[in-house]
Amino acid sequence: MDLLQYAGIILVKILIVANIMLITVSYLVYFERKISAWVQDRIGPNRVGPLGLLQPFADVLKLLLKEDIVPEKAFKTIHTLAPLVALFVAFTTYAVIPIGPPEAQLWGVSLFTVAPDLNIGILYVLALTSVGVYAITFSGWSSGSKYSLLGGIRSSAQMISYEISMGFSIAGVLLISQSLDPQAIVGSQAGLWNMVIQPIGFIVFVVSAFAETNRLPFDLPEAEPELVGGFHTEYSSMKFAGFFLAEYANMIIASGMIVTLYLGGWQIPFVNEHTVTNDILRYALQVGSFFVKMGALLFFFIWVRWSLPRFRYDQLMDIGWKVMFPLSLINLIWVAVYVMLIS
Amino acid sequence: MELIGVSFFTLVAIGFGIIAYVTAKILRPRRPGYEKNLSYECGEDAQGSPYVRLSIKYYIIALLFLIFGVELVLIIPWITTLPDKNWFMYFSGLIFIGLLILGLAYEWKKGDLDWNEKTAEPENRD
Numbered sequence: 001m002d003l004l005q006y007a008g009i010i011l012v013k014i015l016i017v018a019n020i021m022l023i024t025v026s027y028l029v030y031f032e033r034k035i036s037a038w039v040q041d042r043i044g045p046n047r048v049g050p051l052g053l054l055q056p057f058a059d060v061l062k063l064l065l066k067e068d069i070v071p072e073k074a075f076k077t078i079h080t081l082a083p084l085v086a087l088f089v090a091f092t093t094y095a096v097i098p099i100g101p102p103e104a105q106l107w108g109v110s111l112f113t114v115a116p117d118l119n120i121g122i123l124y125v126l127a128l129t130s131v132g133v134y135a136i137t138f139s140g141w142s143s144g145s146k147y148s149l150l151g152g153i154r155s156s157a158q159m160i161s162y163e164i165s166m167g168f169s170i171a172g173v174l175l176i177s178q179s180l181d182p183q184a185i186v187g188s189q190a191g192l193w194n195m196v197i198q199p200i201g202f203i204v205f206v207v208s209a210f211a212e213t214n215r216l217p218f219d220l221p222e223a224e225p226e227l228v229g230g231f232h233t234e235y236s237s238m239k240f241a242g243f244f245l246a247e248y249a250n251m252i253i254a255s256g257m258i259v260t261l262y263l264g265g266w267q268i269p270f271v272n273e274h275t276v277t278n279d280i281l282r283y284a285l286q287v288g289s290f291f292v293k294m295g296a297l298l299f300f301f302i303w304v305r306w307s308l309p310r311f312r313y314d315q316l317m318d319i320g321w322k323v324m325f326p327l328s329l330i331n332l333i334w335v336a337v338y339v340m341l342i343s
Numbered sequence: 344m345e346l347i348g349v350s351f352f353t354l355v356a357i358g359f360g361i362i363a364y365v366t367a368k369i370l371r372p373r374r375p376g377y378e379k380n381l382s383y384e385c386g387e388d389a390q391g392s393p394y395v396r397l398s399i400k401y402y403i404i405a406l407l408f409l410i411f412g413v414e415l416v417l418i419i420p421w422i423t424t425l426p427d428k429n430w431f432m433y434f435s436g437l438i439f440i441g442l443l444i445l446g447l448a449y450e451w452k453k454g455d456l457d458w459n460e461k462t463a464e465p466e467n468r469d
Contacts, residue, residue: 010348014355064367071382084360091356095349144393145382157401160408167415174422233383238367314458321456
């Protein structure tokens with residue numbers, strides 16, 4: 001197949017994925033509001049469209065039409081760049097998450113991953129997560145406001161602290177799969193899911209994912225009562241929407257990564273080409289299972305947000321460095337022993 | 344070949360952001376005013392420079408991140424050598440992780456991981 005045709009198919013696939021992603025992100029906001037209303041015994045959005053289902057579109061339209069206020073003391077270029085960086089990071093990470101089996105192909109192009117041949121997928125994710133810190137540091141520093149600066153600096157310290165534990169728990173997964181390709185990681189969990197082999201790593205990763213996405217109980221960068229809006233205090237209109245979308249997109253990525261690394265990805269126990277012989281049915285089941293797992297995790301993210309209080313900053317740092325980091329090292333050693341001696 | 348997907352995705356992501364910015368720029372009103380453009384500080388005029396002094400702890404955390412981040416980068420190639428069942432490589436990796444734990448213990452004992460300064464014990468003067 002020539003390069004041009006391949007590029008064309010890939011481009012169409014990316015446009016489809018990007019659109020699906022935008023819609024999921026907007027509806028995630030809707031579900032967050034609905035679930036929070038349910039937790040707090042309220043009704044939630046119910047005015048725009050049936051059951052309030054058109055609310056996300058109304059929100060986007062409103063943010064588009066709002067005036068954009070940039071404070072006088074801000075560094076305009078970096079101030080404008082920061083939400084773009086946040087969005088860019090949140091979007092590009094989707095490329096490597098496998099939502100279905102690699103055999104499913106249409107005209108020689110894998111159906112269920114955007115970049116199926118990227119054999120360094122996990123490094124790509126780690127690198128992009130690190131770039132995500134820049135978005136928040138940029139916005140905090142360039143706004144020319146004390147709240148933004150404090151929020152930004154707190155956030156970057158938090159994110160780099162938890163990135164370490166996250167990296168080491170991912171190293172445990174890589175020990176099992178012995179490959180950096182996300183599809184290979186899913187493949188290595190055909191027998192036992194990583195959650196069973198390394199429960200400590202799973203817990204460390206989930207906690208770090210909460211911290212990396214700045215969700216409660218780790219939402220210190222925003223900490224509404226004490227820092228107003230944290231790093232995005234001085235943002236309005238579409239720039240604020242950038243951060244907002246990025247936060248929810250990051251939640252989806254974090255759940256996707258948890259499913260891929262620890263919950264067997266698209267695999268269902270006892271469903272393989274021998275038990276379910278119909279290819280299309282099997283693919284549908286497997287892709288469905290990926291989305292069910294991801295949905296459950298997203299619900300968990302929202303549930304935690306509306307149930308737990310926020311940590312104090314010193315508690316947050318203590319948990320990061322004195323609990324999660326040693327636990328991730330213990331997990332790494334355990335997996336190293338497991339790989340060599342037991343399997 | 345394998346980079347086509349990722350690079351296109353990158354372009355689409357950047358393009359999306361720019362399109363959203365431009366659309367908003369065309370649609371939204373623009374009526375700046377003196378007070379509107381002040382940075383927010385509880386409704387009062389902002390006092391002093393926004394660049395307040397920060398705790399030195401943040402820099403120590405950044406240094407710790409650098410150290411352990413580099414060590415993480417060194418561990419990943421070790422993982423890819425494991426399929427060879429090379430016991431020498433295996434144990435050198437484990438020793439490396441042991442050194443890492445030693446380093447962490449040292450930082451811990453030095454108190455770099457404590458966010459709150461330990462308040463000095465009142466001296467016992469009899």
